[in-house]
Amino acid sequence: MRAGxxxxxxxxxxxxxGGVDDYGTPTPGFAALATLRAQVVQSSTEEFVEHGATDQTVIIFRCRYLDGVTNADRVHFDGGYFNIKEIKEIQRRKGLELRCIRAVNQ
Structure with missing residues (x-):
């Protein structure tokens, strides 16, 4: 994986x-885990027929290895959020390939 x-x-x-507002009410949400440099390997919009036709943007990112990334995490890229559907390790802890789908509710 070349840096360029x-x-x-x-x-x-x-x-x-873990967040709590001024009234003591828990405020769940997403917090930044890491900011990484990445390569967009593939970006496409596919049409799926589930309860009507819908378009889903599928994007694959390739980045340096980061320990602990799971499918429960999400990626913020280009003003949008993408749910991680699959994580592939490249070689032995050299990099990650993240297969993501654009989140419907951001």
Whole structure:
């Protein structure tokens, strides 16, 4: 993986339940886990027929290895949020390939 190919910036967010507002009410939400340089390997819009036709944006990111990334995390890229559907390790802890689908509710 060459550094020159990592020309995009992504942020990996993790769900966090630890926040509390002024009234003592828990405020769950996503918190930034890491900001990484990444390469967009593939970006496409596919049409799926589930309860009517819907378009889903599928995007694959390739980045340096980060320990602990799971399917429960999400990626923030180019003003949108993408749910991680699959994580593939590249070689032995050299990098990650994140297969993501654009989140419907951001």
């Amino acid at each position: 190919n990592l020309d995009k910036t992504i942020r990996i967010d993790r769900y966090d339940t």
